[in-house]
Amino acid sequence: MTTVTTQPNRTSALLPVSTHQAEVAGLMSRTEIRRRRLEDCLGLALAEDLTAPVPLPPFDNSAMDGYAVHAADVASATAESPVTLPVAEDVPAGRGDAPALRRGQAHRIMTGAPLSPGADAVIPVESTDGGVAEVAVFSTTEPGRHLRRAGEDVGVGDTVARAGDRLSPARLGVAAALGLAELPVHRRPRVLVLSTGSELTEPGDALEPGRIYESNGVMLAAAVLEAGGEPTRLRVVPDDVGEFRAAVEPRLGEVDLLLTSGGVSAGAYEVVKDALTDQGVRFHKIAMQPGMPQGAGRYRGVPVVTLPGNPVSALVSFEVFVRPALLAAAGFREVLRPRTSATLEGDALRSPAGRRQYRRGRYHFDTGSVRVLGAPGSHLLSAMAESNCLLEIPSETTAVEPGTQVTVWLLDGPQNNAVPSADGQ
Numbered sequence: 046m047t048t049v050t051t052q053p054n055r056t057s058a059l060l061p062v063s064t065h066q067a068e069v070a071g072l073m074s075r076t077e078i079r080r081r082r083l084e085d086c087l088g089l090a091l092a093e094d095l096t097a098p099v100p101l102p103p104f105d106n107s108a109m110d111g112y113a114v115h116a117a118d119v120a121s122a123t124a125e126s127p128v129t130l131p132v133a134e135d136v137p138a139g140r141g142d143a144p145a146l147r148r149g150q151a152h153r154i155m156t157g158a159p160l161s162p163g164a165d166a167v168i169p170v171e172s173t174d175g176g177v178a179e180v181a182v183f184s185t186t187e188p189g190r191h192l193r194r195a196g197e198d199v200g201v202g203d204t205v206a207r208a209g210d211r212l213s214p215a216r217l218g219v220a221a222a223l224g225l226a227e228l229p230v231h232r233r234p235r236v237l238v239l240s241t242g243s244e245l246t247e248p249g250d251a252l253e254p255g256r257i258y259e260s261n262g263v264m265l266a267a268a269v270l271e272a273g274g275e276p277t278r279l280r281v282v283p284d285d286v287g288e289f290r291a292a293v294e295p296r297l298g299e300v301d302l303l304l305t306s307g308g309v310s311a312g313a314y315e316v317v318k319d320a321l322t323d324q325g326v327r328f329h330k331i332a333m334q335p336g337m338p339q340g341a342g343r344y345r346g347v348p349v350v351t352l353p354g355n356p357v358s359a360l361v362s363f364e365v366f367v368r369p370a371l372l373a374a375a376g377f378r379e380v381l382r383p384r385t386s387a388t389l390e391g392d393a394l395r396s397p398a399g400r401r402q403y404r405r406g407r408y409h410f411d412t413g414s415v416r417v418l419g420a421p422g423s424h425l426l427s428a429m430a431e432s433n434c435l436l437e438i439p440s441e442t443t444a445v446e447p448g449t450q451v452t453v454w455l456l457d458g459p460q461n462n463a464v465p466s467a468d469g470q
């Protein structure tokens with residue numbers, strides 16, 4: 046086993062969170078732009094502003110199944126004394142050659158069909174006898190009623206989406222409605238996700254004494270995917286520098302980022318630190334809890350971020366350092382989680398002096414309050430799994446009392462608010 050042990054540096058000061066954030070943010074550059082078919086664009090960042098080549102709707106059309114009329118021709122219509130008009134044309138959706146509507150006539154028209162020239166209103170079929178040769182109209186109307194005007198949704202040249210917007214189902218729908226088959230998007234940054242630790246066993250395999258199941262790999266790969274990246278998970282690497290290098294080096298040419306977890310603190314078998322120190326990666330202690338030991342840099346020219354192994358530390362560090370950098374590299378304009386101020390419920394919080402603390406919690410969208418879930422320990426992953434937010438406690442704050450305001454990062458929307466709070470509400 047080739048393990049080099051880095052001596053702990055007892056005197057090093059803790060670096061501010063913002064310093065490491067800037068270091069990680071500066072590692073990756075924006076991926077290149079490609080044109081991709083709409084069906085392959087969901088969740089990607091649009092690379093250029095999208096302006097409309099045509100109006101939407103493209104032409105005046107009917108909003109209802111019924112009859113196109115001149116409103117003035119049915120001005121006296123009532124249920125008791127209907128106005129009867131000859132039906133001169135049938136205009137289903139898709140018919141583009143309907144002649145002009147003459148005064149005193151009606152055209153039977155369907156929803157979405159082009160409005161016959163001259164018509165100024167549509168009477169819904171429910172306000173008529175539904176006649177085919179002639180139609181009895183039971184109610185009056187006014188010009189413009191039940192019509193959809195060309196361009197009232199989008200005008201030619203309007204900007205319908207901006208560079209850096211996430212392509213949602215609705216944005217893809219707009220692009221398709223404008224007749225676009227492809228969009229310019231940024232490629233997902235490719236991220237190699239590697240967990241280290243001789244104690245780790247792949248889920249599904251039998252667990253031997255002293256060993257635990259590997260959870261960071263699948264968790265971080267999922268987080269990468271959610272942050273616009275394309276993850277590839279390597280099998281766990283034991284605490285052996287030779288094995289680490291052998292696993293990583295053949296893959297470096299394929300990726301935009303190497304993301305490791307574990308092996309970066311102060312012990313005797315810190316494989317990531319041992320393999321990458323003096324190889325372009327710098328290791329620091331950050332003024333943060335959890336997530337104190339961190340590393341970042343370039344190995345053989347490839348950006349590397351090394352997260353601590355404790356699962357909560359790994360995921361919180363991902364949120365604080367990696368997610369914004371990855372979203373920026375993937376081309377997104379918005380890279381930060383939504384933040385808000387919430388009223389702390391439950392017990393007072395204690396936070397270490399000189400370290401920014403991130404606690405896990407549940408934000409209640411209806412009341413604007415937040416309750417902490419779980420203790421600070423960075424092995425307490427199930428509380429994080431129940432959480433929908435992080436509470437950010439500034440480094441100079443050592444206590445937060447219930448009823449006072451605290452900053453929260455929203456990790457999830459109210460639609461996933463189904464987990465009950467501690468008091469059963």
Ligand SMILES: Nc1nc2c(c(=O)[nH]1)N[C@H]1C(S)=C(S)[C@@H](COP(=O)(O)OP(=O)(O)OC[C@H]3O[C@@H](n4cnc5c(N)ncnc54)[C@H](O)[C@@H]3O)O[C@H]1N2
Pocket residue numbers: 240241242244245257258259260261262306307308309310311312315335336337338352353354355356358423
């Ligand atoms: N003497 C010191 N000890 C520790 C320090 C320190 O400053 N001085 N820092 C502590 C802090 S804070 C953290 S966080 C951890 C980080 O340690 P490493 O990044 O070196 O991670 P490991 O030692 O490899 O693992 C820590 C912990 O997490 C478990 N782990 C690791 N990888 C996974 C995985 N993929 N799936 C599930 N669990 C994993 C591992 O078994 C350990 O229990 O160091 C403290 N120690």
Ligand code: MOO
Pocket residue numbers: 333334335336337338353355358359422423
């Ligand atoms: O910083 Mo460690 O991440 O507290 O557990």
